[in-house]
Amino acid sequence: MQKILLTGGAGYIGSHTAIYLLEHGYDVVIVDNLSNASRKAVDAIKNITRKSFKFYRADVRYKTALYKVFRENKIDAVVHFAGLKAVGESVDKPLMYYDNNLKSTVALLNVMKAYNVTRVVFSSSATIYADPDSRLYNEKTTKVARATNAYGTTKVMQEYILEDTVNGAEFSDAGGLKVMSLRYFNPIGAHESGDIGENPNGIPNNLAPYITQVLVGRREYLSVFGDDYDTPDGTCIRDYIHITDLAIGHTLALKYLFSLTGAHFDAINLGSGKGSSVFEVIKSFEKAAGAEVPYKITGRRAGDLPETVADVQKAKNILGFVTTHTLDDGTLDSLNWQQKHPNGFEELD
Numbered sequence: 001m002q003k004i005l006l007t008g009g010a011g012y013i014g015s016h017t018a019i020y021l022l023e024h025g026y027d028v029v030i031v032d033n034l035s036n037a038s039r040k041a042v043d044a045i046k047n048i049t050r051k052s053f054k055f056y057r058a059d060v061r062y063k064t065a066l067y068k069v070f071r072e073n074k075i076d077a078v079v080h081f082a083g084l085k086a087v088g089e090s091v092d093k094p095l096m097y098y099d100n101n102l103k104s105t106v107a108l109l110n111v112m113k114a115y116n117v118t119r120v121v122f123s124s125s126a127t128i129y130a131d132p133d134s135r136l137y138n139e140k141t142t143k144v145a146r147a148t149n150a151y152g153t154t155k156v157m158q159e160y161i162l163e164d165t166v167n168g169a170e171f172s173d174a175g176g177l178k179v180m181s182l183r184y185f186n187p188i189g190a191h192e193s194g195d196i197g198e199n200p201n202g203i204p205n206n207l208a209p210y211i212t213q214v215l216v217g218r219r220e221y222l223s224v225f226g227d228d229y230d231t232p233d234g235t236c237i238r239d240y241i242h243i244t245d246l247a248i249g250h251t252l253a254l255k256y257l258f259s260l261t262g263a264h265f266d267a268i269n270l271g272s273g274k275g276s277s278v279f280e281v282i283k284s285f286e287k288a289a290g291a292e293v294p295y296k297i298t299g300r301r302a303g304d305l306p307e308t309v310a311d312v313q314k315a316k317n318i319l320g321f322v323t324t325h326t327l328d329d330g331t332l333d334s335l336n337w338q339q340k341h342p343n344g345f346e347e348l349d
């Protein structure tokens, strides 16, 4: 049984990927410092899958902690989710973001090298595309540029760190480093059980958790950030991808890496290929809830682009990846999790 180390595996995307991997014949080990996750997410993974796995509360930046994990477990591949991800916070605290996100990737690669572990899937983001002329984002033709915020810049820099290490000689003796950088578009949804889901700290930055908190009465109304964009209904268009589809994408990426022998770097979009506006997302949630989502139109949010949609051809060609869940599945599952657990993991105390 292949053993996959998930850094940041207690977080939103990591925990759902852990469930999928455990239910599909993989063993997992999770390392998370719980800076943005709850220990209860780890318990929920165990309860849902009825499978046991090792969890280490540790910071990926610190090699001593990582050495222990690699010494105690024969790791076959890594999925590196660990990272800070709040765009606004990263603008205020860039050093914190560079320190956490860059140091963790460098430390992880060093320890992988020491243990001859050569396969890693990396959590990248659509935010690395900074091309105002593009609306359909293609891995080859859309420009990757210095992002508008420190969070995005850490993702650009981490892709460079990974690519340079693939092209360097440090992993040569081990057979070459193999990297799949997955550029996620907008994750939505939750596990079908409703017992694990997105659990943001404080006021949600993202659209879906904000709306679900409005729908369970935790927030009064949604602020729609602008209805004067050059889009059919004036609101921004994003590509929402169900969290289970994302988990499947990681599993396919791992399989692909296991099929490789030499050094390899690739970056692939994970999205649905379909754009939905803020108003369409609101309507989908209203259908799921059978209730209206109160909202007010406010000003545009700095840095928002009118439309970001994934070109999904490469994911299909290389990984055989196609999404099977719709936006309606995503809003229904997000709402189900929030209704079952209005206060997220806090109320499981």
Ligand code: NAD
Residues within 6 Å of the ligand: 007, 008, 009, 010, 011, 012, 013, 014, 031, 032, 033, 034, 035, 036, 037, 058, 059, 060, 061, 080, 081, 082, 083, 084, 085, 100, 104, 123, 124, 125, 126, 184, 185, 186, 187
């Ligand atoms: P999340 O915050 O729920 O999960 C990240 C996890 O990493 C958290 O559990 C946190 O405690 C842990 N972590 C952070 N720094 C760590 C460190 N130094 N050592 C150990 N653990 C650490 O976020 P998520 O939405 O699950 O995102 C997972 C990854 O995907 C992140 O790298 C994020 O940047 C990336 N991503 C997320 C989105 C999104 O919209 N959710 C989009 C694109 C990319």
Ligand code: UDP
Residues within 6 Å of the ligand: 186, 205, 206, 207, 208, 210, 222, 223, 224, 225, 226, 235, 236, 237, 238, 278, 301, 304
């Ligand atoms: N959005 C909004 N109100 C909110 C949060 C988000 O109108 O409270 C909009 C935002 O302007 C964007 C879309 O919803 O057009 C998705 O935003 P999110 O932050 O979830 O993702 P990202 O901006 O990273 O694509």
